[in-house]
Amino acid sequence: MKELNKLYSPGDFEDRIYGLWMENDCFKATIDRSLTPYTIVIPPPNITGQLHMGHALDETLQDILVRYKRMQGYCTLWLPGTDHASIATEAKIVEAMRKEGVTKDDIGREGFLERAWDWKEKYGGRIVEQLKKLGSSCDWSRERFTLDEGCSNAVKEVFVRLYEKGLIYKGERIVNWCPKCCTSISDAEVEHEEQQGNFWHIKYPLEDGSGFVEIATTRPETLLGDSAVAVHPKDERYKDIVGKNVILPIVNRAIPVVADEYVEMDFGTGVVKITPAHDPNDFEVGLRHNLPIINVMDEHAVINENGGKYCGQERYEARKNIVAELEELGLLVKVEPHSHNVGTCYRCSTTVEPWVSKQWFVKMKPLAEPAIECVKSGDTKFVPERFEKIYFHWMENIRDWCISRQLWWGHRIPAFYCDDCEETVVSKETEVYCPKCGKKMRQDEDTLDTWFSSALWPFSTLGWPENTEDLDYFYPTSTLVTGYDIITFWVSRMIFSGLEYMGKTPFDTVLIHGLVRDAQGRKMSKSLGNGIDPLDIIDNYGADALRLTLVTGNSPGNDMRFMDEKVIASRNFANKLWNASRYVMMNLPEDFEDTGLPETLNIEDKWIIGKFNSVVKEVCDNLDKYELGIAVSKIYDFIWDYYCDWYIELSKPRIFAGGKDKENAQKVLVWVLKGALKLLHPFMPYITEELWQNLTDSASFIMLEKYPEYNADLGFEGAMNDFEKVIGAIKAVRNIRTEMNVPNSTKAKLYIETADIELFTSCAMFFEKLSGANGIEASEKVSIEKCATAVTESARIFIPLSELIDTEKELARLAKEKDKALKDIEIISRKLSNPGFLEKAPEALVNQEREKLIKAEDRLNKIEKSIAELG
C-alpha cells in the first residue's frame, strides 16, 4: 500500500490515469448482444473552437451518465467527434488569409480547401485533446468528423433521397443574406437585435398629377427596387387610388398602387412601398400581384446597375445620399426616430440583407409532422419537460429550410447541371454526364448548411447508410445532452432526420442544460473578455474539482454562475476524500487482505453501512431521473458528514486499541470507502480511480467496477435508530460544552439517565472520544446537584462541572429549552387536534405525529425535572 501525500494534488495523477484508461481500452465499446446498450453521441464541438465552460458542462454531464451506466453493466458507447462548422471555420480561415493579404479568389476553391484541411488537422486535434483533459470516457476508436468519408456519404444519400421524394427543391426565393460572409443563412441563423433607426416619410407623386401618397420606410435605399405601393383593400382613404400608378422618385418609374391585406391601416401612413427583392413580406405581396422583382444590390450589399446613379455605393452610403436627394426634391416629409428589430448574422453580427437568389430548400411540413408526433407520444422526452414547448412551437410554425450556402468549406451540393441543355441531375457520383446530351455536367458550386450534416449525426456516425452492426446495436441512442440554445438548430433536425431515414427517433431522452455564466451572471463572451478557461481551472484545481463544481447545485435547463469560490469548495472536498483515504490506508497492515465485511459488526458499523445503503438507493433514483446535482450532493454529504466526521472519528479508538476489533474496523472502513469511491466515480473519475488503485493495489479499474446497488439485507434499522440516540446525546453534550466555554481538554465524567442503559454503556468510548468525557455511567435514575443537563429524546446527560457552572445561567438555558419544547408540543398538538388532519392525512403520517408528540412531551418532562432539581 502506497503512502499518500498529505495534500491532494491532481496534477500528479490525472494525465497518468487517463493514459492508463486509454492503454487498457477502458472506454472501448464492444458489442455484446446479451447486454443492453446505452449510447450517447457527443454534440460535436467545432474544429475552430477552444474548449469553453459550455463544453466542460456538456461533457461532464455526459461522462457522468456514461460512467454510471457503464458501471451498471450496460454496453456503453460514448461516440465522440467534431464538426466542420462550415461558416465559422471558413470565416476564420478567410480572416487568417486577409492578414496575409490573400483572398479566396486568389487561391481558388482547391487551394482554399487545402488550407481548410490543414486548419482541421491543426485545430481539430486540439479540442479533442482538451476534451480528454476533462476525463471524458469517449470511445476514441470511433471518433468521427462531419466531413469525413462516411458522414459525407450519408449527406449525399440524404440529399438524393429527399430530392427524389420531392422534399428538396431549388428555387428563386428571398433569403437572409449576410453581405460579410457572402452567403445565404437560414432563418434559425438570424438573430434579431433592437436597433435605433429612423422612419423616413416620403412622398410618391401620383402619375396623373392629382397629388401624392406618403409612405414611411426604415430603409429608404430599397426604394430603388420598389415595384408597387400597397394599401389595405378596406382603407377608405385610399380607395380611389388603387389601380392608379405613382411615380417612383429618383428612379422615375411608374409603379402601381395595389390593395393587399398585408398592410396595416393603423400603422404609419397606411401606405407601404413594396420591394419584392429586398423584403420577405414584400416578396409575398409581389407574388400575389405579379410584381417584378428588381434586385438592386449585389452580394456585398452594394447597389448594382439597377440602382442607376447609385450603382457602386454601399447600402448605408446609398441610404444617406438618397435621403439627401429626396430632401432636395422636396419629397422628404419628415424623419422620425424609430427603434426596430434588425436581423443580424449569428456568426458575424452583420445586418442581414433580405435578398432574392436561387437557393436549395428542404420542404419542412411533411418532415415536421412525424417529428411533432414523436415527442407528443413520448418516444422522445425532454428533460425538463418545458423545453418541449419550444420544440413544438418551432416545429408547428416551421418554414422551408434554406440549405445552400455560398461557401467552399462543407459538403458540396450533389447537384449537377448541363451547360448545354439545362438538365439538372442529383447524384451521389462525383462525375456525372448529361442523360440528354451526354456532356460532362458541372457540379453546383454551393455547399450545404453545416447543420444539414449535424442533423444526421446520431446515425451517420454509426455507419449509415451502410447496414453496420454498430448501427443495428447502438441506434437509437439513449440520451442526448445539450444546451437549450441549440434545440431548434440541432435537436429538432436530428429528430426529423432520424425518423425519416431510420424510422426511429434518434434518442429516448434529451437532457437540456443551461448556460454557464460568469460570477455576475453575464454570458461568457469573447467581446466581454469574461470567459473562464476550463483548462486554467483544471491546471489550478484539477478536472475533478471542475466537474464537481459544474454539476453541484445544477438542475436541468437552468443557467449557473461560475465562480472561483465554488471551485475551491470542490477542491476542498477532493482533499477531504483524499485525506480520509489516506487515513484508512495508513492504518492498514502491509498484508491487508480485503475479505469484505467482518462477521461481527459493531453498532457504529451497522450505522454507517445502513447509511451507505440508503444513500446508494437515493443516488441511483436521482441519477435515473437525471437529477445529477441532487445525487452528487448526497454523496458529498455521505462522505464528508457521515463517513469522515462520524465514522472515521468513531473508528479511531478501535484502530488505536488494536486487536480483533481493529481488524473489523479496518474491514468496515475499507468496505465503505470502496463503496463511496464507486458511488462518486462518475462525478470525479480521476481521484476515485487513483485512490482505488492505491487502495486495492490491483490491476482492476474502478471505472469498470460494478456500481453499488441497494441491498435490503443491509438496512440495520434497529442499530441505526439506536445509534442516532448516541449521536444525539454526543451532540447535546458538545453543545453545552461550547455554550459553557468548556474546552474538550477539560474532562468530565458523564452521568446518563436513560432507559437504554446497555446502549449508552456500550458506547462509552464514543463519549470519551467525541465529547470530552472521561468515563460515563448510565442508569435509570441519576441525581446530581449543581450540574448542566443535556436533554435529548432518549436521555438526560448530567455534566458535573460544578466549578464551571453558573446555576443562574444554566437555569436560563434550561428555560429556553423548555420554551422550545413547549412550542414543539403546541405545533404538534394543534395538528393532532385538527379533525381534518386525522381524517384525511395518511395514517402513517398521523402515527408519526403521535410519536413525535410523545417524544416531545417526554423531553419536556425531562427538562422540567432538571429545572426542579437545580432550583
Add this chain to the structure above:
RNA sequence: GAGGGUGUAGCUCAGUUGGUUAGAGUACCUGCUUGACAUGCAGGGGGUCGAUGGUUCAAGUCCAUUCAUCCUCACCA
C-alpha cells in the same frame, strides 16, 4: 405581439409525486495545534420562501392575479 424561465439566509444556489418546526456551500461570530485533512474540527447567529388572494386536513411546492428580472420566438413597412 406570443410563449417561457427565475425570484428561498449577506452571496451562490438545492429543495423530487403537496406531508417534520425550510437545507447546502460560502461569508460572518465563538472555541479548538483532538495522532487523515487548518483545503481541517466543534458550536452558533442569520430566511414572514417577491406580493396578494384561492384550493387543501396540510402550500416554498398546486391555481389565479400582480410586481421585478432574464430569455426565446415572431414582427409594422
